[in-house]
Amino acid sequence: MTSKYSIVTADLTVKALQDSGYKSTAHAIAELIDNGIEAEADLVELFVVESTERPSQWARHRVEKIGVLDNGKGMDDELLRNSLRFGVGTRQNRKGIGRFGVGLPNSSISQCNRVDVWSWTNGPDNAYHTYLDLGELRNGRAEVPKPEKEKLPDEWQEISEGLGETGTFVLWTQLERVQWRGSKATLDNTESLIGRLYRRLITQGIQIRLVPMRGSEVLLGARDARPNDPLYLMAPSSTPPPFNQKPMFRPYGGGNTGEIGVEKFMVKGVDGNDYPVLIRSSISTESARRPDIAGEEWPKEVSPSLQPGSTPWGKHAAKNLGISLMRADRELDVDTRWTNSYDPVERWWGIEIDFPPQLDEVFGVTNNKQSATIFSSLATFDWEEEADGMSYEEFRDTLRAEGDHRLPLIEIVYHIREKLISKLQSDLKDQTRGTGASRKRHEKVATKADEAVRRRKEEAPPSYTDTLGAQTSVEESKQQQYESLVNTHKYSPADAERIIEETWSNDRRVQLLTSRNPDSSAFFNVEYIPRLLQVALNMDHPVYDDLIAVLDQDLDGATREELAERLESAASAFKLLLMSWARFEDEQPEKPRKRAWQMRQDWGRIASEFLRADDEEDD
Structure with missing residues (x-):
């Protein structure tokens, strides 16, 4: 019994053991799979058993047992008893998956109030059995019960597909902290983690069988865990088609x-x-x-x-x-x-x-x-x-x-x-430059700019690209654009041809694209192609990351907080951009400063015309 003056009470000890830090039920189950693999098993079976009854008509069947069976080399009665002691374990080494000697009892108690273990080295009918029960620990039990000879129950022998002459079966009951309701949800959530943790071992021949059950009945959906590779270099894998059969x-x-x-x-x-x-x-x-x-x-x-x-x-x-x-x-x-x-x-x-x-x-x-x-x-x-x-x-x-x-x-x-x-x-x-949502947004902006350019042509003398266009054939202009896209901006030939087709089929006068130009201090560059003004945003300039890219990111799945953060970042970048121009003017001698002032006025006037096209379209 616990001493009246014990520094740590039994209840507090049990609570500390239950709060041992497993991220999820799946992580706790992984400790049991580790033990099987360390015992040289090539098959580990995970049984998730839900109750046959439901609390009400609308409630789902609740998981009431979880069992892990392996065909590893098993344990004798002494090893079995030690396996349920905290900090002792049976495989504290520097070579395998295990080492720390706390996996079986810690992981079990983190999820349930009782864990039973059967292990055998001479057939499942000659197994030894022992257990841990948190109720008994709270009442002062200080030792793991001595293992007794007890055959592995018939119900588990009958449903196992890999039962061997040696092995171990761990059964969790009186479940308290399992995260998911129902065997299917538990296995679906567990499979993703199990497939990732053991992806290499699965490809090396370790089989991890996932078995949903209701009472003693095996439900549809029993399967082997598939590799889940975050590097997406493995195939076959659990990645959705077509990348389940080829690397993504x-x-x-x-x-x-x-x-x-x-x-x-x-x-x-x-x-x-x-x-x-x-x-x-x-x-x-x-x-x-x-x-x-x-x-x-x-x-x-x-x-x-x-x-x-x-x-x-x-x-x-x-x-x-x-x-x-x-x-x-x-x-x-x-x-x-x-x-x-x-x-x-x-x-x-x-x-x-x-x-x-x-x-x-x-x-x-x-x-x-x-x-x-x-x-x-x-x-x-x-x-x-x-x-x-x-x-x-x-x-x-x-x-x-x-x-x-x-x-x-x-x-x-x-x-x-x-x-x-x-x-x-x-x-x-x-x-993916020039594709997806950013491509559509660029096209939309270019269309509005086209409207402003056409209006300017009625009010202003011919521009430089207009003059070049009058002297150059369409084919020559297309070739010049192709060389610019492929050689200067490093687009693939296929992407360059697509961009050119869109430009000329829409009779576009302005084209907006992105480019890599780490040697340029400009955040955008202008190219004068006959009949086409091509504007390239420099992806290597901070303005692109802090302003353009922030707003061009996909919106799918973004929360309100994320969208607000993007807008705030873009607004700050735009204000700093204006301040940097002001400082540029401030650093100029008198004549260049006056010229910069005039350029700002002229640019502002033309900008109002381009933005007016946007307002008119909205109307």
Whole structure:
């Protein structure tokens, strides 16, 4: 019994064990799957059993039991008893998935008031059985009950498809904290996580069978968990068609391992030895985001006008947003702190950090294997702020001289932020330039500008492009535009031809497009093509990111708060733009300043005419 003067009461101990930090029921179930895999099982079966009765006509059947059965090597009575002790465990090592010795009791108590375990090494009829019951713990039970010989109940033997001569069965009852009602909802939500955590092991031959039940009856929908790869390089996978049978992404970057998209860093563990950390990266294929890629058929049931993020596979990718942390071929977490969740483009790249258990202390792996706290804390690390004016190389040398234990991880973070994410984001913007919602908005603006240009032609002398047009054939003008789009602005030949066709079929006099021009300080550039004034927004200028891109982002799925934040950001950028012009005038000598003043007046007058076209259309 608990002493009258115990520092910690039994109730408080039980409450602390229940609040052990599992993110979800699926994460707690994963601990049981870990145990099976560590026991060399090649089949793990997950049974989710809902009640046969409902509280009322309108209520859903509620989950009342969860069982996990594996065909691993099983445990004798001594190992079985120790497996339910906190902090003891049976496989505390530095090689496999496990290590911490708390998975079975911790995960179980986080979800239920009673856990029963059967394990056998000589057939399920010769199993040993023991249990933990929170009611008994509250009443002062201090030891795990001695295992007794007790055959695995017939009901579980009959429904298992992989029952072996050795194995273990864990059964949760008196469920308290299961998140979802019904076996289907529980398995659907669990499958996504299980498929992601064990994606590599599944492709290596581990089978994880998901079985919905009502009472003793197996319901429709039993299946094997499919890989869910946030890098979208695996096939087959759980990604919606057509990317369930082919990769949706491709490896990204050169790497230093001889494998495309894989970079290796050597990191010293607490034992003084160096261990490899592999950084894998991937980027969406164009066919996942565009319906007009030659040779890549867009699914007939998915509208080609749909925003890529709104496609079934785009929604799937949104759930895998972040950097995947892999330890011993098993994922710990997908860390979203490295991404901007407001930007739908973020879902179209993947990064995976793969490290061995020998680096657990360096990365800060938690005892429930759900995160790497030290590494994740560096998601918001700003080396420039800490460097206090030093270059990165100087800062790195300073940390090395000081023996800063964070240095290996900081170097990995620098590579991810400076060499990967920024480049991925840039390349993804280029991938869909001139398509989707931004293309339609550009076309709408260009149409209104055309109206203003035609009106100006009636009131003003011929412009430079008008004069060039009178001296040049249409074919020559098209060729000049094609060379500009392909050579200067780096559009694909197919996109260039589409833009040219739209320009001339609509008899357009103004064309708006986006371009990469990191060497230019201008935030837009003007090209004088015969009969066409071509305006290119410089995507490498801060004005584009802070003003244009903020407003051109997809609206699908955006909350009111996100939209308000975008508008506030764009308004601030526009005001700063005006202030920068004012400062430009202020810095000029007297004559250029007067000329700048006159240019501002003239530009304002023409701007009012262009914007008037917008007002007239609204009327």
